[in-house]
Amino acid sequence: MFRIGIDMGGTKIEAVVMAPDGAITARQRVATPQDYESEIRTLKQLVESLESQLPERAFVGVCHPGSFSPATGLMRNANSTWLNGKSLKSDLEAALARTIKFANDADCFAVSEAKDGAGAGFSTVFGVIIGTGTGGGIVKDGHLHTGPSAIAGEWGHIPLPWPSVEELSIPPCWCGLQGCLETWLSGTGLSADHHRMTGQSLKGEDIVAHALAGDEQARASLTRHADRMARGLAVVLNILDPDCVVLGGGLSNIPNLSAAIEARLPRYVFSDTIKTVIRRAQHGDSSGVRGAAWLWTLEGPSPQ
Ligand SMILES: [Zn+2]
Numbered sequence: 222m223f224r225i226g227i228d229m230g231g232t233k234i235e236a237v238v239m240a241p242d243g244a245i246t247a248r249q250r251v252a253t254p255q256d257y258e259s260e261i262r263t264l265k266q267l268v269e270s271l272e273s274q275l276p277e278r279a280f281v282g283v284c285h286p287g288s289f290s291p292a293t294g295l296m297r298n299a300n301s302t303w304l305n306g307k308s309l310k311s312d313l314e315a316a317l318a319r320t321i322k323f324a325n326d327a328d329c330f331a332v333s334e335a336k337d338g339a340g341a342g343f344s345t346v347f348g349v350i351i352g353t354g355t356g357g358g359i360v361k362d363g364h365l366h367t368g369p370s371a372i373a374g375e376w377g378h379i380p381l382p383w384p385s386v387e388e389l390s391i392p393p394c395w396c397g398l399q400g401c402l403e404t405w406l407s408g409t410g411l412s413a414d415h416h417r418m419t420g421q422s423l424k425g426e427d428i429v430a431h432a433l434a435g436d437e438q439a440r441a442s443l444t445r446h447a448d449r450m451a452r453g454l455a456v457v458l459n460i461l462d463p464d465c466v467v468l469g470g471g472l473s474n475i476p477n478l479s480a481a482i483e484a485r486l487p488r489y490v491f492s493d494t495i496k497t498v499i500r501r502a503q504h505g506d507s508s509g510v511r512g513a514a515w516l517w518t519l520e521g522p523s524p525q
Pocket of ligand 1: 377378394395396397398399401403
């Protein structure tokens with residue numbers, strides 16, 4: 222079977238052909254049209270163009286922003302705002318005349334890494350994205366776990382556990398609550414924390430660069446970040462006890478982050494032994510298209 226994976230980014234759409242063995246054999250990128258009808262048309266054209274080079278119809282998986290409302294089936298919370306309130310699933314399935322599998326970016330990331338990335342060979346994988354935002358996805362024995370409300374793995378919007386006194390003056394989160402992990406662990410969260418403590422305005426990657434150059438304040442910011450990562454993940458370990466946690470997104474490039482988290486976990490996890498391994502992602506920016514394509518293998522072929 223051939224699969225086509227599509228990543229619906231806000232500025233570009235990427236689509237790939239994945240051969241039966243998982244190899245990517247073709248890739249196309251186009252700018253994302255900024256209105257709904259044009260985007261559906263573009264997605265259709267991309268699939269038809271890639272499929273014209275294949276011996277048979279492909280199974281199509283889509284990595285989408287935002288989420289589908291379980292109540293209405295319509296898109297919500299997408300930063301590509303023209304998608305919100307639309308029946309993306311049924312409209313695209315009608316345009317392409319087939320069943321299509323959909324998952325959000327954190328879920329696609331978890332699937333991609335669990336299938337043949339840093340989490341390959343592990344039974345339960347928790348995939349974490351720490352970048353502009355913070356999210357997560359759960360894969361158990363090759364199956365993506367989404368849950369009845371489609372929020373499984375939404376790690377970014379639980380509160381920072383075991384806060385210190387200083388952390389109790391908690392930052393507001395865009396979701397309407399306060400002190401969510403995302404407000405501490407995302408790139409903007411790291412940047413805001415560094416500003417609160419030092420008065421310096423630095424982006425996440427600049428804080429990393431300063432730390433590598435020996436800046437003690439930047440190092441301290443990364444230490445606080447690693448400790449908060451450990452606290453956030455300790456809650457996941459207490460509930461899910463995954464075999465592997467895979468870190469992705471821009472901040473997963475912080476040097477030695479996995480080791481720093483592993484060193485701090487025993488303080489917080491409710492066990493005298495921790496067997497969960499923390500690993501950095503292998504597939505980088507390709508997780509959206511790769512995970513979207515792998516959605517079919519993980520859940521078994523279905524009739525088109
Ligand atoms: Zn929140």
